[in-house]
Amino acid sequence: MSNMNGAESLVRTLVASKVDVCFTNPGTSEMHFVAALDKVDGMRAILGLFEGAVTGMADGYGRMAEKPACTLLHLGPGLANGLANLHNAKRAQTPIVNIVGDHATYHAQYDAPLTSDIQGFARPVSGWIHSSPSPKTVAADGARAVQASMSAPGQIATLILPADTAWLESDGPAAALPINGPSPVSQVAIDTTAKALKSGKKAAIIIRGAALKKRGLIAAGRIAAATGARIMCDTFAPRVERGAGLVMVERIPYFAEQIVETFAAIEELILVCTKPPVSFFAYPGKASWCTPETAAIHYLAQGHEDGVQALEALADALGAPKDPIHVAPLKLSDLPKGKLDQFSAGAIIAHYLPEGAIISDEAATSGLGSAIATATAKPHDHLSLTGGAIGQGLPLATGAAVACPDRKVVCLHGDGGAMYTLQSLWTQAREKLDVVNIIFANNSYAILNIELMRVGAENPGPKALSMLDLHNPELNWVHLGQGMGVESVRVTTAEEFADAYVSALKAKGPRLIEVML
Numbered sequence: 001m002s003n004m005n006g007a008e009s010l011v012r013t014l015v016a017s018k019v020d021v022c023f024t025n026p027g028t029s030e031m032h033f034v035a036a037l038d039k040v041d042g043m044r045a046i047l048g049l050f051e052g053a054v055t056g057m058a059d060g061y062g063r064m065a066e067k068p069a070c071t072l073l074h075l076g077p078g079l080a081n082g083l084a085n086l087h088n089a090k091r092a093q094t095p096i097v098n099i100v101g102d103h104a105t106y107h108a109q110y111d112a113p114l115t116s117d118i119q120g121f122a123r124p125v126s127g128w129i130h131s132s133p134s135p136k137t138v139a140a141d142g143a144r145a146v147q148a149s150m151s152a153p154g155q156i157a158t159l160i161l162p163a164d165t166a167w168l169e170s171d172g173p174a175a176a177l178p179i180n181g182p183s184p185v186s187q188v189a190i191d192t193t194a195k196a197l198k199s200g201k202k203a204a205i206i207i208r209g210a211a212l213k214k215r216g217l218i219a220a221g222r223i224a225a226a227t228g229a230r231i232m233c234d235t236f237a238p239r240v241e242r243g244a245g246l247v248m249v250e251r252i253p254y255f256a257e258q259i260v261e262t263f264a265a266i267e268e269l270i271l272v273c274t275k276p277p278v279s280f281f282a283y284p285g286k287a288s289w290c291t292p293e294t295a296a297i298h299y300l301a302q303g304h305e306d307g308v309q310a311l312e313a314l315a316d317a318l319g320a321p322k323d324p325i326h327v328a329p330l331k332l333s334d335l336p337k338g339k340l341d342q343f344s345a346g347a348i349i350a351h352y353l354p355e356g357a358i359i360s361d362e363a364a365t366s367g368l369g370s371a372i373a374t375a376t377a378k379p380h381d382h383l384s385l386t387g388g389a390i391g392q393g394l395p396l397a398t399g400a401a402v403a404c405p406d407r408k409v410v411c412l413h414g415d416g417g418a419m420y421t422l423q424s425l426w427t428q429a430r431e432k433l434d435v436v437n438i439i440f441a442n443n444s445y446a447i448l449n450i451e452l453m454r455v456g457a458e459n460p461g462p463k464a465l466s467m468l469d470l471h472n473p474e475l476n477w478v479h480l481g482q483g484m485g486v487e488s489v490r491v492t493t494a495e496e497f498a499d500a501y502v503s504a505l506k507a508k509g510p511r512l513i514e515v516m517l
Contacts, residue, residue, distance in 0.1 A: 004173075006135035007032035007166035008039055010099070012173035013139040015042040017146040019070050019097060021402060023048055023057045027074030029101030032166040034072075046402065046431060048395070049423035055082035056395025056421055057402070058096045059089035063239050063383055064358065064403035068095040068149045068157075075101055076116030079158075084389040085421070086125040086156060091387035092238035093209070093303070095149040096156045097142075098122070102131065104164035118160050127155030135165045139174035152182040152304045153209055153273065182210075182306035190310065193270055193300045194317040201267035203229040205300075208274035211307035212240045212249065216272075219311035221247035221324020226315070230266075231326060234274055236384040243353075243379040244330035251371075252277050255454075259290035269297045273307040280388065284456045331376035336494045342440065344494045345515055346370035349410065349438070350377040352502055356407050358383065358400045362393030363412040365447050366440035366517065370412055391420025394437065398424045401433035408505060409435040415475055416445040422480055428510035429485030436504040437486070437512040439477045443470040481512035488512035 004012075011033065014020075022045045026034050037045050048054035054071050061069040073079045079100050089096055100118055102108075108115060122129050128148035132138045138161065145157040197203055207220060212233055220231045224247075232250045233240060240249060253259055256279035263269070269276065269291055276297055277290045291297065301310040333347035346369030353359075355378040361367055362385045374380070383400065385392050397411035418439055428435050448468045452460055481488030491497040491513060504511035 004170050005032060005167050006138040006170045008036040009139040009170035009173050010142045010161070011036045011040045011043055013142040014070060014146065015040060016173060017143055017176040019068055019146055020044060021046065021061060021069040022072055023054045023069055023399070024072035025049070025051050025054050025074065025078060026072050027078060027101065029075060029103060029163040030072050032163070033099065033101070033161070046427060048427050050421065051078050051081035052085050052391060053395045053421045053424045053427065055089065056085035056392050057399035057424070057427070059085060059092060059094045059392070060360065060383065060396035060399025061403045062089070062094035062096055062154070063092060064381070064400045068097045068146060069399070070097040070099055073098060073100045075114050076118045076121050077114065079118060079121045083121065083125060085392055085395060087389050088385065088387035088392045090125045090156055093154040094238070095154040097145045097149050098126070098156060098158040100158060100160050102160050102162045105162045106164070122158040125156055126158040128157040131160035132162065132165045135168040135170045138165050138170060139172065143174040143177045147177040147179060150179045152180060183304055185301050185305050185310040185313065189300055190313045190317055193298050193314055196268045196270070196296060196298055197223070197227040197229060197318060199268065202265050203227060203268040203270060204232055204263065204266045205229050205270040205272060206232045206234065206252070206274050206277070207249065207272040207307065208234055208237055209307050211272050211311055212237055214241050214246060216308040216311050217241065217247035217249065218324050219308070219315045221326050222315040222320035222322070223311065223318060225323070225325040226318045226320035229270070236386045236388070238384060238386050240382045241379065242328070242375060242382050243377045244328050245379055246328055247324050248326045248328045248375060254280065256283060256286045256288070256290060260287050263291055263295070266292060266295050269295050271297065271299050272301045272310060273303050273305065283454055328376050330378065333373050335498060338494055340492060340494050340497055340515060341517060342366040342369035345497055346373040348494065348498045348501055350374040352505055353377045353380060353410065354408050354505060355379055358404060358407055358409045360393050360397035360400060360409060360411040361385070362390065362414060362417050363440055364414040364417060365450070366414055366442065367412060390417035394418055394424035395421050397435050397437070398428050398433060401428070401435050402431065405434065411435055411437045413437065413439050414446070415439050415441045415443065415477065416470055419475070422484065425481055425484035425486045425510065425512065432509050434508055435510045436501065437510065439512065439514045440517055441475065441477060441514050442517040443474055444468060445470070477512060477514035486510045486512050488514065490514040490516060492516045
């Protein structure tokens with residue numbers, strides 16, 4: 001016999017499957033897993049003070065490491081606390097393995113206070129769900145969960161671990177299983193798309209996934225050189241490599257009427273691992289479906305297929321030139337003086353952004369300035385709020401910093417959204433993570449003020465407007481950051497911001513800068 005309990009067999013299986021980071025907020029039913037962490041070398045355990053931060057960290061880690069972290073969550077309510085950022089991670093197609101503790105199998109019949117429908121909570125965000133029935137199967141179930149999470153294009157696998165399957169004796173760990181990577185694209189899809197692009201009609205190519213990294217972008221830039229097609233990506237693409245030396249991608253705008261206008265002249269729409277553009281919300285009298293009815297839609301690559309290979313094969317089929325067009329130059333904005341707004345802040349952020357930085361962007365209404373300025377900054381990765389559930393930026397930055405400890409992470413965040421998961425700052429301090437957190441403080445849910453007008457809500461009164469306002473009392477991010485152990489400063493001028501930002505970039509470890517707008 002192995003003299004190893006189910007929990008230890010699971011941790012050993014995860015490590016053997018190259019899952020070596022666990023973001024966690026555990027409870028009683030997970031204690032055997034927690035104890036096993038000391039018996040097994042190779043698993044880094046990182047505590048988060050709220051499950052919504054834990055799941056967002058696993059998303060940031062998975063996007064940058066391109067493999068799953070595991071989360072360890074306490075029963076149904078713990079999983080439920082993490083659902084909003086699991087929704088974002090699902091939209092990002094991030095590989096994550098959730099391990100959710102459950103009551104012992106024989107305890108469920110008594111309907112104890114924490115008994116809940118864990119599968120019901122997990123189902124909407126999980127591509128794979130399983131509850132281990134026995135300590136003898138826990139290890140094999142863990143290996144299957146990792147395999148499922150990595151199945152192209154990436155998904156969330158949720159393994160439910162009843163407490164007795166964790167503490168009873170197992171048969172030992174399971175071997176890692178083979179990973180199903182992206183499938184090759186059919187020749188028919190390449191030929192059909194090439195024919196559409198050779199027609200001379202106005203074309204746009206929307207790209208998602210791994211093809212938004214350098215290799216895919218080069219192929220897309222070659223196709224643009226051969227055909228004049230526009231190279232685009234989703235409004236909130238999970239990860240884009242951008243900046244000097246990389247092919248520039250046109251981001252689909254946010255508002256419905258802008259999307260309609262963007263695509264109005266398009267006759268051939270080519271999709272690479274994505275879907276046709278739609279409006280974020282329904283608005284009275286505005287379109288939800290934003291592709292012209294007259295446009296032909298072609299799927300060059302489906303989500304589970306290899307978008308990089310597809311674009312390279314298409315470029316070759318078109319006889320495209322070797323060199324791409326739309327390559328971003330290195331062009332740093334002049335340093336502004338005086339007034340501090342999102343545009344002056346954006347110019348400063350871009351000017352000093354180090355090569356290889358990772359931007360976690362939930363700046364919302366304050367993000368346009370930095371988005372424009374960083375397009376020609378030094379090369380970097382850009383991570384977006386994929387599913388629209390705010391409160392992702394801080395934990396996403398935290399997870400990215402764990403995945404890439406040698407790269408500077410810059411988190412751009414609106415003050416309203418940052419309040420959802422500010423506990424992430426504590427984890428940054430505890431783990432000494434290299435993150436510069438820039439909080440744009442306009443004391444408002446500013447995007448909702450815009451949406452209030454757009455949905456046609458007539459003449460909002462003081463009660464309605466007060467629901468979108470963060471004054472009375474005003475948030476103080478310097479105190480909030482310091483309370484979490486992060487050195488924090490408030491700035492009101494462009495010069496003060498530049499000084500604080502440069503200082504934060506030079507230092508190792510987390511910093512917070514509150515930008516007063």
